Amino acid sequence: MAIKGVLVDITKCVGCGSCTVACKMWNNQNYVNPETKETENAHGFEAELDSNTWTTVQYVKAQKDGKEVLRYVKRQCMHCQDPSCSSVCFAHAFHQTEEGAVQYDPELCVGCRYCMIACPFDIPKYEWEKAFPSVMKCQFCSSKLAQGEAPACASVCPTNALVFGDRDALLAKAHEIIAAEPDKYVQHVYGENEVGGTNWLYISDVPFGDLGFPTNLPQTSVPSNVHKFTRFTPAIFIGGAALWSGVYLYSSRRHKVAEHEGKHEEEKHEE
Amino acid sequence: MQKHDELENKKGMSRRRFLSVMAGAGIVGAAATMSGCSPVSDPSGTGWLPNQYRNASDLPAQVKGRVPLDPDNISLIRNDEKCILCGQCLEACEKVQSIFGYYELPVHDEFICVHCGQCSLWCPTGAIKERSEIEKVQAAINNPDVTVVVHTAPATRVGFGEEFGQEAGAWAEGQQVDALRKLGFDYVLDTNWSADLTIMEEGSELVHRITSGGVLPQFTSCCPGWVKFVEYYYPDLIPNLSSAKSPTMMHGPTIKTYMAQKLMDQGVIDNPTQIYNVAIMPCVAKKFEIAREEFTDAAAYWQEQGKDWATLESMRDMDAVLSVRELADMVRGAGIKYEDLDPNAQYDPIEGIGSTAGLIFGNTGGVMEAAVRSAYYLITGQQPPEALYTLTPVRGLEGIKKATLNIPGVGDVTVAVASGLANARKLCEQVRAGKADFQFMEIMSCPGGCIAGGGQPRTTVPPQDWVRQARIDTIYNKDKVGVINAASDEQGKTMKLALSHMNPEITAIYDEFLGAPLSDLAHHLCHTEYYSRADALDPKN
Ligand code: SF4
Ligand code: SF4
Ligand code: SF4
Ligand code: SF4
Numbered sequence: 001m002a003i004k005g006v007l008v009d010i011t012k013c014v015g016c017g018s019c020t021v022a023c024k025m026w027n028n029q030n031y032v033n034p035e036t037k038e039t040e041n042a043h044g045f046e047a048e049l050d051s052n053t054w055t056t057v058q059y060v061k062a063q064k065d066g067k068e069v070l071r072y073v074k075r076q077c078m079h080c081q082d083p084s085c086s087s088v089c090f091a092h093a094f095h096q097t098e099e100g101a102v103q104y105d106p107e108l109c110v111g112c113r114y115c116m117i118a119c120p121f122d123i124p125k126y127e128w129e130k131a132f133p134s135v136m137k138c139q140f141c142s143s144k145l146a147q148g149e150a151p152a153c154a155s156v157c158p159t160n161a162l163v164f165g166d167r168d169a170l171l172a173k174a175h176e177i178i179a180a181e182p183d184k185y186v187q188h189v190y191g192e193n194e195v196g197g198t199n200w201l202y203i204s205d206v207p208f209g210d211l212g213f214p215t216n217l218p219q220t221s222v223p224s225n226v227h228k229f230t231r232f233t234p235a236i237f238i239g240g241a242a243l244w245s246g247v248y249l250y251s252s253r254r255h256k257v258a259e260h261e262g263k264h265e266e267e268k269h270e271e
Numbered sequence: 272m273q274k275h276d277e278l279e280n281k282k283g284m285s286r287r288r289f290l291s292v293m294a295g296a297g298i299v300g301a302a303a304t305m306s307g308c309s310p311v312s313d314p315s316g317t318g319w320l321p322n323q324y325r326n327a328s329d330l331p332a333q334v335k336g337r338v339p340l341d342p343d344n345i346s347l348i349r350n351d352e353k354c355i356l357c358g359q360c361l362e363a364c365e366k367v368q369s370i371f372g373y374y375e376l377p378v379h380d381e382f383i384c385v386h387c388g389q390c391s392l393w394c395p396t397g398a399i400k401e402r403s404e405i406e407k408v409q410a411a412i413n414n415p416d417v418t419v420v421v422h423t424a425p426a427t428r429v430g431f432g433e434e435f436g437q438e439a440g441a442w443a444e445g446q447q448v449d450a451l452r453k454l455g456f457d458y459v460l461d462t463n464w465s466a467d468l469t470i471m472e473e474g475s476e477l478v479h480r481i482t483s484g485g486v487l488p489q490f491t492s493c494c495p496g497w498v499k500f501v502e503y504y505y506p507d508l509i510p511n512l513s514s515a516k517s518p519t520m521m522h523g524p525t526i527k528t529y530m531a532q533k534l535m536d537q538g539v540i541d542n543p544t545q546i547y548n549v550a551i552m553p554c555v556a557k558k559f560e561i562a563r564e565e566f567t568d569a570a571a572y573w574q575e576q577g578k579d580w581a582t583l584e585s586m587r588d589m590d591a592v593l594s595v596r597e598l599a600d601m602v603r604g605a606g607i608k609y610e611d612l613d614p615n616a617q618y619d620p621i622e623g624i625g626s627t628a629g630l631i632f633g634n635t636g637g638v639m640e641a642a643v644r645s646a647y648y649l650i651t652g653q654q655p656p657e658a659l660y661t662l663t664p665v666r667g668l669e670g671i672k673k674a675t676l677n678i679p680g681v682g683d684v685t686v687a688v689a690s691g692l693a694n695a696r697k698l699c700e701q702v703r704a705g706k707a708d709f710q711f712m713e714i715m716s717c718p719g720g721c722i723a724g725g726g727q728p729r730t731t732v733p734p735q736d737w738v739r740q741a742r743i744d745t746i747y748n749k750d751k752v753g754v755i756n757a758a759s760d761e762q763g764k765t766m767k768l769a770l771s772h773m774n775p776e777i778t779a780i781y782d783e784f785l786g787a788p789l790s791d792l793a794h795h796l797c798h799t800e801y802y803s804r805a806d807a808l809d810p811k812n
Contacts (some may be wrong), residue, residue, distance in 0.1 A: 026316035143315040150328035160337025
């Protein structure tokens with residue numbers, strides 16, 4: 001199975017927010033900000049990812065040719081080819097599917113938030129509101145991908161600002177597009193090499209830094225560096241068998257509560 | 272480290288607690304790394320999406336997504352929780368109105384929208400609806416120091432009843448007037464009156480353009496969606512737009528000048544700032560129109576009279592617009608029963624009598640027909656012949672209509688009528704190419720005219736022609752009564768006139784206040800200017 005990806009063409013996005021709605025529909029999420037408890041759209045100047053919102057379309061005012069322009073920036077997990085989140089996660093809550101989705105299993109998460117620190121794009125979000133929180137993030141709709149469908153967000157985009165396909169083909173296409181219109185596009189495919197490459201790729205007419213993308217990232221894989229940092233932790237705590245049983249208790253209780261809560265939520269939905 | 276700080280600030284977690292969590296994580300890390308477990312389930316979504324989005328990825332849906340709507344759109348709001356991504360709003364915006372898809376991407380620095388509200392009529396779940404102004408209107412009503420004046424657009428009286436289960440197009444003029452009184456509005460006026468005033472000004476302008484070699488064809492300018500459309504897409508044709516304001520925007524400043532003077536004389540108010548002007552409209556673009564910066568002519572008038580009652584910022588010509596749907600919400604909210612409303616309730620005087628020429632403004636072709644009746648009179652000094660009372664070729668739901676009339680002293684005048692902006696676009700292209708074979712062009716943004724405006728009841732979703740036709744028929748039937756009464760030269764309170772220039776309250780405002788059509792004062796209060804919005808987009812055909 002070829003590695004899949006999505007090519008986001010910032011210049012084509014009209015800010016309709018369909019992708020954010022599709023994400024919430026497919027993932028059974030509501031519009032309540034878990035922290036503020038306010039009902040919020042997932043698109044707008046203030047839109048931010050949270051444990052209940054795996055993708056946003058952020059409105060950004062930027063400068064282009066001396067004029068103020070409005071741009072819409074879809075955000076979600078970049079699905080790194082060599083994901084830092086995964087490499088720091090000792091609970092192995094992350095794994096890569098054969099389509100290249102960096103999938104995350106809340107059942108395995110112990111809530112340590114290592115991944116949140118490790119992610120260069122500030123993607124994983126914590127369920128601060130829950131008694132036994134997990135970390136949450138975009139799953140690349142792997143259940144849809146497995147059936148040959150596009151991810152929910154990309155399937156609804158009216159302007160084809162989001163194009164789903166094989167990453168290799170998308171990368172070639174991205175270069176074709178920016179080369180064809182050098183006056184329009186920034187000559188850079190964001191995600192081609194950032195932190196060793198991501199499966200979500202972006203092209204834009206406004207410099208990526210002005211749109212809120214981190215621009216100081218290494219153009220090679222990060223996890224090798226991260227390992228330097230994390231490899232010390234086992235050394236310090238090795239032999240903590242007693243602790244391990246504590247962790248086990250914690251996790252299983254967490255799951256029971258989560259199951260209970262899940263049921264509760266379903267009942268609410270049906271009402 | 273910067274990220275750590277950010278996290279802490281955002282979540283309000285203390286550094287110490289954060290570090291201890293990290294340490295704890297380290298402990299777990301050691302254990303879990305050794306256990307080497309791997310995921311067992313697919314935690315990805317299992318929700319519902321419309322069928323068109325469950326295709327194989329190489330067979331994408333034809334209709335997808337939804338219309339981009341600025342969260343700060345002055346006319347409309349969308350509740351994302353209700354949106355099912357059916358794509359109907361986009362269909363309406365693109366296919367009916369030729370807005371979405373008719374500009375190059377990337378966008379410049381705003382959402383492109385003419386506020387017609389067709390998307391809200393097509394939205395099956397009611398996710399898109401008008402931005403409510405009920406609260407501020409209610410506050411004005413509750414304020415004993417404020418005199419709340421309301422006027423009701425022609426098309427509202429064939430929509431209001433539908434909100435209460437009446438058949439499509441049910442005549443509900445009296446009920447609506449009575450409901451407004453019961454809600455506490457102080458003066459209930461008729462926009463048919465200001466439609467008559469519009470005819471006098473716009474008709475005179477047409478005659479002037481035709482006889483003095485002015486820019487032709489003249490475009491009607493009473494539909495704010497259409498005006499914004501021209502400003503966006505055809506700024507080169509702005510000189511064709513009639514400078515006459517829409518009826519509502521003539522009503523606003525005349526209420527706060529001419530009528531205000533009378534209310535001051537009667538001791539009802541001390542000065543015009545105590546008036547709160549509300550319009551009941553079949554339209555949500557009117558919410559955009561009244562907020563256009565330039566509409567502060569009443570304040571300017573009083574300043575010129577040496578009165579320092581208001582600054583241009585503190586007194587606007589119009590204060591609020593309620594769609595028919597909002598009015599119905601207010602009526603229901605107040606516990607008023609439709610059955611208890613008086614079907615014969617009458618409008619208040621001064622600016623409250625309307626002709627049926629004003630009434631037919633609500634139908635596509637109606638402005639044209641009303642204008643032609645009075646233009647005939649303005650040119651010839653004689654009442655129009657029988658045939659001009661039923662201008663069949665410009666009536667009905669066809670997208671583009673044309674008719675040629677012979678007016679003595681002028682010769683043949685050809686008129687064109689379109690509703691729905693995709694149709695308007697075709698006529699604009701003809702005009703731009705210099706191929707227009709007509710002298711007067713009436714455009715309404717909404718298919719069928721204001722009777723099917725974006726603020727009307729969502730009686731069928733999406734809007735259906737049989738509903739539109741029922742509303743149109745009711746209006747023309749009332750006009751017929753007007754025509755018969757006009758023929759027998761009887762003048763009465765409402766609906767007994769079919770000619771704008773015969774409306775006694777129109778003759779009164781000219782005699783007492785404005786002087787004549789196109790006078791300096793009329794220009795001041797009843798005419799306006801437009802500006803190019805070419806910077807907002809790169810048009811694409
Ligand atoms: S973007 Fe962040 S969360 Fe997503 S795969 Fe990369 S490191 Fe992990
Ligand atoms: S669906 Fe497409 S056009 Fe709409 S906000 Fe998302 S990326 Fe942009
Ligand atoms: S109000 Fe009219 S122009 Fe604006 S989004 Fe809706 S259909 Fe399009
Ligand atoms: S018509 Fe309504 S439900 Fe359908 S996509 Fe548009 S906003 Fe959503």
